[in-house]
Amino acid sequence: MDFDLALSIDVLARTPGALKALLGGLAEPWVRGREGPDTFSAFDVVGHLIDGEETDWIPRARIILAKGEDPRFEPFDRFRHRARNAGRSLASLLDEFERLRGANLTLLRSWRLSEADLDLPGTHPTIGRVTLRELLATWTVHDLEHIAQIARVMAKQYGDQVGPWVPLLPILTDHLVPRSS
């Protein structure tokens, strides 16, 4: 598939509803279970996605669109959500994510980006030169990466319960080393 802004928004707009359908009202053992130390539970992933709305995708797009001399992004803090969301409920995070994502997509649409805008460069702190087009494609893939992560981390909570089915369920063994994505 080629990059297409409308196709990207088609996915980005669905994520809050998909997470609400998957996680809203779900029992705590599914929501809070992790793969290992310094990895994300489903609750943590929603917090991480909120961090993305507030500090990653749109702020970086703004840096690119400002066309300054040094369009360098701020580093992203993968663990900002931990302190920010201590004591919060999952329901409130799901609502907050939906609100932030909705506002960010309204803003994104309002920019009416041209092909020339999408070619504009920014500088990522570790991977270097990127374009606005690549940033927006990454935002889309990043949503899907974390939906898959939530499903994987939840599946692993039941890893000992499936007995001899383990070899037929690769989601349980694909990532034996715990990770935060």
Place this chain on the structure above:
Amino acid sequence: MDFDLALSIDVLARTPGALKALLGGLAEPWVRGREGPDTFSAFDVVGHLIDGEETDWIPRARIILAKGEDPRFEPFDRFRHRARNAGRSLASLLDEFERLRGANLTLLRSWRLSEADLDLPGTHPTIGRVTLRELLATWTVHDLEHIAQIARVMAKQYGDQVGPWVPLLPILTDHLVPRSS
């Protein structure tokens, strides 16, 4: 987590709504894209889940609960959905899956399974002896496996668009060999 029937149903009941939120009305390139030959698109996964409702989980549970001399399961056809759903719309498959899953969970609840029931054995055609408890845990993990698969297969449709971000998005490279799960 230990096996718990209510916790299993808590996940199983959410899958149809999660798939509708993720895929309902989504543009065709996302819905029909695959990872490679003989692998599943998002459309195919919904068909595969329908096959599970009709020919796998509940039929196998019935075989176990019948306590016959040889509680052997019928082999499962991973590609039954191909011919069955040719020409169908995704919307109609999502509705059908929701209806079948709802009816199957109503039936499952109506059985009021005891711990002794959950210990009953069946014989899987390739992995051998399993219990009803393991079958129901596997049904749950299987849903999550295929939600993760849908997200991964969709993400890969944009794999060439993220530019230098590829190393930071492991979902794009975790499974370089295409597969159908």
